[in-house]
Amino acid sequence: MKLQTDARSRLRAAFSGGYGRIVIGAVLTLTIVIMALVAPLIATHDPFQTSVRTRFESPSGAHLLGTDEYGRDVFSRIVYGARVSMFVGVGVVLISTVVGTIIGLFAGYFRKLDNILMRVMDALMAFPSILLAIAILAALGPRTSNVIVALSIVYTPRTARVVRGKVLSVREEDYVESARVVGLGNLRIIFRYILPNVMAPLIVQATFILALTIIAEAGLSFIGAGTPPPTPSWGNILADGRPHMYRAPWMTIFPGLFIMISVLGLNIVGDGLRDVLDPRLKGSQ
Amino acid sequence: MSARKPDPGRRRCVIQSYIIRRLLQMVPIALLVSIISFFLIQVSPGDPSTFFVSPDAPPAEIERVRERLGVDQPMMVQFGRWLGGVVQGDLGVSFFQRRPVVEAYFSALPVTLMLALGGLLVALILALPIGILSALHPNSWGDRIATLFVFSGISMPNFWFGMLLILLFAVNLGWLPAQGFIRGAGFVGVFRSLLLPSLALGYPNAALIARMTRSSMLEVLRQDYVQTARAKGLRARVVMYRHAFMNAINPILTVVGLVIAALVAGSVVIETVFNLPGIGRLVVNSVMRRDYPVIQGSLLLTAMMIIGVNLVIDLLYAVFDPRIRYD
Numbered sequence: 258m259k260l261q262t263d264a265r266s267r268l269r270a271a272f273s274g275g276y277g278r279i280v281i282g283a284v285l286t287l288t289i290v291i292m293a294l295v296a297p298l299i300a301t302h303d304p305f306q307t308s309v310r311t312r313f314e315s316p317s318g319a320h321l322l323g324t325d326e327y328g329r330d331v332f333s334r335i336v337y338g339a340r341v342s343m344f345v346g347v348g349v350v351l352i353s354t355v356v357g358t359i360i361g362l363f364a365g366y367f368r369k370l371d372n373i374l375m376r377v378m379d380a381l382m383a384f385p386s387i388l389l390a391i392a393i394l395a396a397l398g399p400r401t402s403n404v405i406v407a408l409s410i411v412y413t414p415r416t417a418r419v420v421r422g423k424v425l426s427v428r429e430e431d432y433v434e435s436a437r438v439v440g441l442g443n444l445r446i447i448f449r450y451i452l453p454n455v456m457a458p459l460i461v462q463a464t465f466i467l468a469l470t471i472i473a474e475a476g477l478s479f480i481g482a483g484t485p486p487p488t489p490s491w492g493n494i495l496a497d498g499r500p501h502m503y504r505a506p507w508m509t510i511f512p513g514l515f516i517m518i519s520v521l522g523l524n525i526v527g528d529g530l531r532d533v534l535d536p537r538l539k540g541s542q
Numbered sequence: 543m544s545a546r547k548p549d550p551g552r553r554r555c556v557i558q559s560y561i562i563r564r565l566l567q568m569v570p571i572a573l574l575v576s577i578i579s580f581f582l583i584q585v586s587p588g589d590p591s592t593f594f595v596s597p598d599a600p601p602a603e604i605e606r607v608r609e610r611l612g613v614d615q616p617m618m619v620q621f622g623r624w625l626g627g628v629v630q631g632d633l634g635v636s637f638f639q640r641r642p643v644v645e646a647y648f649s650a651l652p653v654t655l656m657l658a659l660g661g662l663l664v665a666l667i668l669a670l671p672i673g674i675l676s677a678l679h680p681n682s683w684g685d686r687i688a689t690l691f692v693f694s695g696i697s698m699p700n701f702w703f704g705m706l707l708i709l710l711f712a713v714n715l716g717w718l719p720a721q722g723f724i725r726g727a728g729f730v731g732v733f734r735s736l737l738l739p740s741l742a743l744g745y746p747n748a749a750l751i752a753r754m755t756r757s758s759m760l761e762v763l764r765q766d767y768v769q770t771a772r773a774k775g776l777r778a779r780v781v782m783y784r785h786a787f788m789n790a791i792n793p794i795l796t797v798v799g800l801v802i803a804a805l806v807a808g809s810v811v812i813e814t815v816f817n818l819p820g821i822g823r824l825v826v827n828s829v830m831r832r833d834y835p836v837i838q839g840s841l842l843l844t845a846m847m848i849i850g851v852n853l854v855i856d857l858l859y860a861v862f863d864p865r866i867r868y869d
Contacts, residue, residue, distance in 0.1 A: 380574035383845040385807030388825060392841050395829045396585050472699045476811045479701055480826050495702060499815070502705065503713050510709075513702035521697035528693075 278529030285522025289515065293339035302330035304337045304489050313505045323507040325497055331508055334489035335515055341401060341478075341490035342471050342519070348405035349470040350463050353412040358459060360413070361420025362447050366428060375421065378414035386411045386469075387476055394482045401484045408473055412466050419462050420455050427454045457534035464527035468520045475516055491516050564853055571849060576628060579842040580621050583834045633839035638831045643839035646824060654820035657743060657812065658805040660736050664744025665751055665801060672748070673755025673794075674787065680760060688752070696749040701811040704742030708815075711738060739816045743808050747801045754797040758790040765789075792859055799855040803848050 292299055301321065308328035316323045322332040364374040381389070393407035427433060428451065436446050471491075477483030478492025486493050491512045498508025615623075627633065633643040672692065676685040711717050762768060763786055771785045772778075810822030817823075821840055828836040 387807045
């Protein structure tokens, strides 16, 4: 009996310490990721199949989330739209994390580079995120791969800033100092001794960037600067639904719900990870 | 209480030199912002002369237009000319609207500013009470519900929330206009047309402020002087406001600065949803028309505005927290 309550309270402590949130959040987000991966198995219809006879059908057994203006199945389009969101999200997270980490490591370690690199990052961060992304897409043209480029440029400075901040505190630690005294090369010190200490905030940051990217991609596609139709993406399904909100509210409600589930999951995971990996950052973002 | 009282005259002098130093620090960033705005648009494919003359026109004609636009010059010369214009407040002429970019920008700016202000008000009205109450009763049910509310806010795209608001209040209940903005409609008209967009813009941004308020308040409530104030028998409300909140305000202010930039970014898409003639609408239309001078100019002016806002926030720290040192 004693043992049981002990186990239960320990479980509760772990839960509020962040692990529970990581599990709950991961379940939400992984549901969407799996949906994206096995889209052809889940989709009930061909997402591109138009039909005049099934225009604007409300949700039913035949069309789970109704149909759109061209009679296409909204559920199947949302399922395939998850692929675009995840593709863009993973692409942006990989590029901005790698580039941002390198910039942050070098800026934080080499004081001479710091001024130049971080001023450029400051300048990039002075632009409102979506506006900068729109301008880059205006120059490159609306295409899914260009959305990845644009949002990577937008989010790299955030990662660089987080990494640099951490490097500044780590480089004063004794073990870094002793590595320098022993005569290890700068690159070796950066990647062997400093990088591992940067990993915790970096992982937390990556989760939040994935969440931001999913919302930003939807916004860009919504205003017509992102993934061009007829390829389904959550943003352009919402754009298709906007003129028909009165007639077909399901085209507006459901794509947004899927965005919300995946982003909510990521935010909960990020929040839990932060408490687990870096308790000192608790409550900040 | 403190060992030496700072001399107010000296402090004013220190703050003045701090403001000047901060202004000087802005110069390289402003220059970089200009460089990015200029070259970003230069990499775009296509020759701007095609907006003024058909590609089938005689080569001499095309050459004349290219010369007039200055695009026949080397890139660095073009940049120098453009920057010279920027310094004098000349950002070129819109390809499509045939009027100065500056004019187009500043006629759209008021709508975006009103929207951003509305969004900020909504965010603060939601976030501050939620943050403070959560900090007073941490891990209570109220705190949990508040956290969920706040998490839902950051997890949805603001434009989708805006569309849901339209569905509920404009389509189903018919209380408010679904979209549009009537110039000169009077205060009530403007208020009615900006209410839903402000809610859509403000709620997702409330999250950051609420979370920072909560953690900042929790931090302060642990401090000795709050305990002392309580022990002295001061009323709870006085302790909360004078001793706790005023000391928790600086981190909150930092987040408000970030949120203002996010509000301006967020209004881009919100303006599309609600058909409001602000900067966002201007830029989105310009992208569709490939009106590069307008995109370039809006990018530059908006970034400059945000740099300015951040400077003001930095200076506000001094007002709220006299302990900050500036040397």
